[in-house]
Amino acid sequence: MREVVILLGILASLWIFSLVEAEDRTVYFTWIVEYGDISPLFIKQRGILINGQFPGPTVDVITNDNVWVTVVNKLDEPLLFTWNGINQRKSSWQDGVLGTNCPIPPNSNWTYKMQMKDQIGTYNYFPSTLLHRAAGGFGGFNILARSIIPVPYLKPYDEFTVLIGDWWKKDQEELQQILDSGNPFPSPDGLLINGNPDSTSFTVVPGQTYLFRVSNVGMTTSINFRIQGHKLALVEVEGSHTLPEMYDSLDIHVGQSSSFLVTINGAIDPLTDYFIVASTRFMRPTLTATAILHLQGSKTAASRELPAAPIGQFHWSMKQARTIRWNTTANAARPNPQGSYHYGSINITRTVILANSRAEINGKLRYAVNKVSYVNPETPLKLADYYNMTGVFTNSSIDSLPAGPVVLGTPVLSVILHDFVEIVFQNNESYIQTWHLDGNSFWSVGFGSGQWNPALRSRFYNIYNAVSRSTVQVYPYSWSAIFVSFDNKGMWNLRSANWQRRYLGQELYVKVWNDEPSRSTENGIPDNVIYCGKAKRRN
Template identity: 50%
Template sequence: MAWWPDGGFLMMMMTIISFVQAEDSNRFFDLRVTYGNVSVTKYVPPTRVILINGKFPGPELYLVTNDNLIINVHNDLDEPFLLSWNGLHLKRNSYQDGVYGTTCPIPPGKNYTYAFHLEDQIGSFFYFPSLAVQKAAGGFGAIRILSRPGTPVPFPQPAGDFTILIGDWYTGEDHKDLKARLDGGRMIPRPYSVLINGNEDTASTSLTVDKGKTYRFRISNVGLQLSLNFEILGHMLKLVEVEGTYTIQTKFTSLDIHVGQSYSVLVTMDQPPQNYSIVVGTRFTDSRSTNRIILHYSNSKSSKFVPNRQPDNDIDFSIKQARSIKTNLTASRQRQDAQGSYHYGRIKISRTLILESSAGVVNRKQRYAINGVSFVPADTPLKLADYFKIKGVFKVGSIPDKPGRAGIRLETAVMGVHHKDFLEIVFQNREKYVQTYHLDGYNFWVVGIGNRWSTWSHASRRDYNLRDAISRSTTQVYPKSWTAIYVAFDNVGMWNFRSEFWARQYLGQQFYFRVHSPANSSRDEYPLPKNALLCGRASNRHRRDFIP
């Protein structure tokens, strides 16, 4: 589509904005997606990466609670492209989620304009390319959502605010080669290295701080597979926010940040003036990698620094840390669930799901599954098929609520949920690897994390945190253990649930929740946008009237 086609786009935006209050602000972004050669390290030749506005990582998006976002994305790649918004709550608007189950890809040489509203959301998030294995080539960037002026924040204004994107990286390997391996039925190897803000060779990179002042660090794991540990040697990390939720302010020497997760910490510069290492290292792997940048005190007269160290692989320590992360119930302007605010422990459970991952070979190709179902993308985005009532694209209920004993089958898996259902979901991990799962469009309460070598049972509920469990959109499940969450399905739409281990996601470890309201009202779900791209079996369909 063109930028202003006969005023149609402007009319569409005015209609969308009419859904929200007139005093809410509108923010416009223009993002151009290109390839570029970037040296992430001096040890290998420049690598082809995906740039956003010529940058790797892409530009950080600075937003404010209740903003209306209009984001025009130009695709100058030689392949289709989509951006998705990790952790953002697109209320009543899964059409703008930016995953293939809801949104047609942007063709090469074309553009698409996302339009959505940030409803009572603050915190640290990121955007990323959701198609194929493009995430392995970059295309990601940070998102920072600030509170409205005058809204109390549960800590003093820091002297500075740093964003740090960390992640594993396939140095020297093109994302198309990785995709070809997966399409050929072979699993890709583990990533080779760790990047900090798009750089593997960061020993000469430094952040300058003043002694005695406190700074905020926003850290997101934008990688493809590995859990990472973040530490500033000699300094304590005071955790204050996790994926849009203010936390009880607990101090840690280091933080485990699993793939897809985001954290904010406050750090006070209370050490003797010199250089200190900010260390990022892999966790729970046999082959260990670390990277570091330098924290430089402005009044330091010494060029020496406290060197990095290798994080250990203590899973019990990590479990204890995860259980200690809780919601700050006294903080103002927290997102409150419509079905009972923070009294989530008193809400009647509508249904219990037990989700278990598995791996196997199907038709001589490696596949991964949840409850025995390995997801296969349809020829038409599921949300469009649902809107146009196109039969044969997917079937609601094509994935069971609990794991069975049968092998893996291929299916375009969709699980039906009624609007306002309140579900208990248990992730059972029988493998030796840490797993991480994400649910688009929602936060959920992490009410229970099992010990090592434990299996969930009804008796496990006795140890649930039903008062101040952390609310987030991405959770880890430790090896030979389980994690339990509560989620209020109050956001109508088609929402992606996936493994954040990206190769597993690509090979089937995902499905969609169809959250349905029989009212068919714009108060529950926004209509199909007038500028929506149509593809697959929806290509020749006509949009119904756009009803505000």
């Protein structure tokens, strides 16, 4: 009898513990978004500040946290923020792009309500409207693992968020006018690390190990990241733990994020500082930004002999990309091992080939996907779909490999919930491309040169431990292949992360659907939804 009582007591304790664990906390942020003076390249210009900060504040939350971000728009234009890589489980209503949300009008506010469901990792946020991103408004967004879920490396002494991006001296409206007039986008004037080209400093303790969360928050340019005198142990990319490969430097493409463990030198006497270096890739002239790795107790400045960028170009970078592999023995946000999902043995529902191109329409430069250059309708696609409005978009309105000239349109790729889709990004241009999918992670299974064909699967695909992420690069005159399990119902943006191309039409939407109107598969329309376009009369 005593054993039964003890057992019942243990079960009761576990039940109470499970109730406590089930109560996921809610964290609240209020962002005042306004214009202010900044001087990132040593000339005063207009920048977008969040709570007076440029870059914006770093968001640090924990797996399964409910996150409410109230955006107070004090700009003189409508505004949206998007959450780069955060999956928005069952709620594309919170995605923050014009296909899913009406923008927040000037002098008003709107609250994003999101849950960091079953997700860890290094991400970022930025304004998705017009060319606001060229004025700032971006920041880091980190999701830490819950304390009961082990990570596959020793706890670092501390961690740093590092935001690297290209920058222009021209105002965002001037840059927008260049694109609106049909002219090519200008090359950037500089490169920034946390908003500065050369004056950011990170203080560290010799001998300790730190986690550096690095995001490329630029608009056009791939970068190479390195730290003078130190190796980089890659341990995570966009929500997936990786095998801890050691690198002298790593290419990080537009929109991508990576996390590195760095053990600080401590045996050198006297102690010396080191440079953190970022430089642009695949462009001339090369732009470089530096920050200081300041060792506590050091009185010796870092050597000006900066570590060199890789000599190799696209071939070198593609070879390096193939070395980034999933750590299949590590736990993810949930207790199940990441590798328990054997993506390589799942039957592909369909294969979609998406080719980017450029063209002139009415004498102006446009970019396209499969010969369709995207134009935002006045009514968000998500609202039109929810209310069954006609004349906004057509399901399955993008062909796999169409013929004919580039046309303007609103392309939507329609897939059924839980379809397992192979997408091949075919790049027939000399410009490196980067693609991002909102609301879903995908396995980046293959890279190759030339034209893709099915026979290349057996030669170039990694069907065992390809990394799961949300942003993939496509090298010039090359292809990249991904596998996607579309298990997140909603209307999701698939776009070029190269912002000038996205602004001029290189994007589409993926409608993930089934006939079941259930909150178990998708959250209902938010009670604070903003109406516009054809839906405006519902206010």
